[in-house]
Amino acid sequence: MIRVRDIRKSFGSIAAVDGVTFDVHRGEIFGLLGPNGAGKSTAIATCTGQLAPDSGSIEIGEAGSPRAARARALIGLAPQQIALYEELTARENLVFLARVHGIPEPVRRADELLDMVGLLPRARDRVATFSGGMQRRLNLAAALVHNPTAIFLDEPTAGVDPQSRTAILDVVQRLANEGRAVIYTTHYMEEAQRICSRVAIMDRGRVLAIGTVAELIAEHGGDSVVTVDSLAGEHRVRTREPLREIERALAEGGATAVRIEQPDLEMVFLALTGRRLRD
Amino acid sequence: MRAAVFLALKDLRLLMRDRAAAFFTFVFPLAIALFFGYVFSGTTSEPLRVAAFVEQSSPAATMLIKALDEDGGFKLTVTDARAAGEQLVRRGEAVGLLIVPATYAEGIDGVFSGGGAKLGLVVDPSRRAEGAMLVGKIHEVAFRTVFATVGDPVQFARVLDRMEESLKASDLSFTDRLAIRTAMSRARTMSTKGADGSAATQSQSLADWKPVSVDIAELSMRPGVPANSFAISFMQGIAWALFGAVLSFGSGIAEERQRGTLVRLLVSPMSPNQILFGKALACFVTCLATEWMLVFAGMFLFRVEVSHWPLMVAVTLVTAFGFSGIMMLLAAGFRTQGGTQGAGRAVLLVLAMIGGGTVPLVFMPPFLRVASNLSPFKWAVMAAEGATWRSWGMSEMLLPLAVLAAIGVFGLTVGTALVRRSI
Incomplete structure (x- = not known):
């Protein structure tokens, strides 16, 4: 059109x-x-x-x-x-x-x-x-x-x-x-x-x-960040497969909380231009 | 074309919604016309301005003029010639011209012998109300002077002598003459020794007695001379009406640009030429409306006369066209509303002032009259005066109409081209 x-x-x-x-x-x-x-x-x-x-x-x-x-x-x-x-x-x-x-x-x-x-x-x-x-x-x-x-x-x-x-x-x-x-x-x-x-x-x-x-x-946003909280402390992992990482953390035991930070368009923009969208 | 008409209608609606713009376009010119009309006519609460012309000097005429002059209700200007007095009336500097005829003194002398004094009064037909007031005041003063005459034993003796002569010449019967002589003898005694009759009886008997009559004539207004000050001021008002319209619509394009609506119009199926045509049309209609508003207001309220209707129609159309061109030039000159309005005010104000907006063209000193040729307002006012009190024909009207038409063509052509480049 x-x-x-x-x-x-x-x-x-x-x-x-x-x-x-x-x-x-x-x-x-x-x-x-x-x-x-x-x-x-x-x-x-x-x-x-x-x-x-x-x-x-x-x-x-x-x-x-x-x-x-x-x-x-x-x-x-x-x-x-x-x-x-x-x-x-x-x-x-x-x-x-x-x-x-x-x-x-x-x-x-x-x-x-x-x-x-x-x-x-x-x-x-x-x-x-x-x-x-x-x-x-x-x-x-x-x-x-x-x-x-x-x-x-x-x-x-x-x-x-x-x-x-x-x-x-x-x-x-x-x-x-x-x-x-x-x-x-x-x-x-x-x-x-x-x-x-x-x-x-x-x-x-x-x-x-x-x-x-x-x-x-997928192309420009980079990896997701998985954060696992346990008695031993906070553990952050960058990964293309965050669900698999969470499964692994749960299987190991001791995790008290799990957070995923997925890349978004803001991160795409940051990756492409080196600055934030609202700079 | 339809879209341009809708655009013009929208602009007219916006003008009416903007109270300040509507005021300066429609009310302000009317206010200016009224203000200058009253200023030049002197019709305020001040004494009535009257011109007087005495055809032949006499004690009675001198007494009347002195009484009028001393009366707080008049501001008297005695002229040497009748024409000079009429000129004062034509120029609106006097409500009327009082003519004291050569027969006035004789009339006063014969006031009890069938004659009576006559006065003439020539009034401005557009100021009839003031003229009527003037007649009343003249009656009052004249009445007083007659009584002053009667109250003076010497003068009254002369009146009675005139009556005696009239009686001798009459063919009345002996008994009638005897009755009248008896009354005259009694009156002569009363004037020297004082009246013994009641005041009420005297007043009653005098109530219907008019020792002085006033013949009223309306002054025929010569072509080329304004009937009154409003004939000038309402044409002046046209200058301010055009000023308001041009200023309102001249900033219209900048306003559309600033508020972003110009973008919408440019993306619509309207071409830029149609948009500008719509703007010019709104200005044209407003100029036309305000011109006719002033003409009709002058006609119906102040007896301003249109001498040539087809020419008046032509004048209003061509003037509206010319000033639509000026509006387009103004719109082309500036990109912002503030710039257009500021510069427009500065330039148009000067042009309106030297073009007859403040000092009427007829009263301008020579140098200003020459300078006014540069002002399009001068040609608009002059053309309007031509179709009213100047009583111009087509040949005299050609120049102002041609100038206004040329301004319109130039403004719309060049202005449109410049505005198109800027949008």
Whole structure:
């Protein structure tokens, strides 16, 4: 659905995106992970047609370049910044966007989306009166008014409360289940591990690794750490087969507690870049 | 096209939701128009400003003028010629012109012999309420002067002498003449020795007696001369209405950029040109709405007259177009809302001030009048005045309309190109 080939985009001497290539298929949630300045937002801006790449190509389904009007009709974007009119009500925001997209029955469509993100009871309230989490949910709904098939979500859960986070993740999962291609950027490793089918780790404009979460961890995450507490003290073992190590410790006897520290995406990132994701 | 219209409607809704922006776009220009209108007309609680012209000097006329001058309700300007007095009324510097005719003294003398004095009053038709008040006050003062005349035994003797002459010339019967002579003899005695009748009886008998009548005429306002100060101030108000609209919408693109909604619009099927068209359309509609609001308010509240309706329509359309172009240039110049608003205020304020927003074009000193040519506000105000009190024809209107249209074409073309490059 989304085909990105060797795109490059520089601002002056700084290469914001440097030879990025990936595909995102229908029904897939594709995570773009990386710290601030990694090039995620520039990659999204280029993939959604806001910026023209210096080189490389992007195709949205059969519609081709995202800068073509036909392709833009397929793209839904929830920018990192809350992009809403605060003086308008939640419904007015969505109705306006639905009209811009030429959606028939815009009010009905707006109410469907408000219901989907749990904001229908607040449909007539101005956005300025919403909490940060509610604004994030509406920001997501605004990306969906025209029923897009290629959805770009740039840090959609940044700074939200746990309730809104859960609601947003549920909606994102539902979008993928409906067969849409979703590109999802985030700082939060646990979110990526929870919902992303595949993940690309980005740093300094380049994709360092790409694959399923399990593949990345297996390839770059390193060994699990098994800690066995006994009367003799604490014993830590690095291993690729932690269950076997636990079995062995239990068979030897004397273990009072056993802990496993499995590698995660944070460790993958550390292994690939030499620094932590939120440094 | 439909999407651009929806964008414009959204912007208009946002404008109305923003109380400060709505105030400066719709209420402030009206307030300015009213403020300057009242300042220039002098219609405050101060004494009524009246011009007076005495056709022929006489003791009675002098007494009337002196009484009016000493009365706290008037601020009197005596002119040497009737035309000069009328000019004061036309300029709104006087509510009316009191004309004391050459026959006034004769009328006062014949006040008890069937004649009576007549005064003329020429009033500004747009200030009828003040004119009516003025008539009442003139009656009051004139009445007092007649009584002063009657109260003076010498003057009253002259009045009675005139009555005696009239009686001789009349063809009344002997008995009627005798009755009248008896009454006159009694009156002559009363004026020298004092009345013995009750005050109440005198007042009652005088209640319906009008020794002085005032003939009122409305001044025909000449084309090329404003009917009143509001004819000028409401056209001035247009400058401030345009100022508010341009400033509100000029920062609209920067605002969309800052709040991130521009990204949404750019990702939508709308082209950048459609987005900018929507912005310009919202500005155009607002300029048009505020212009007509001021024209209608001036018409219905202060009798500001539109001399040429088709030209007025053309003026408002072309002015709105021109200032939409200025809005686009402003939007192109700055990336942030603060920058646009700050610079916009600084530049537009100066242009509005030298363009007739504060000092009306008609009162400008020559050097300022030349400098005002640089201000698009001048051409807008002048065109609006042309379609109202200046009573211009198409040939006179061509220059301001052409200037405004050229500003619109330039602003929309260059501004759109520059904004497109920045988004």
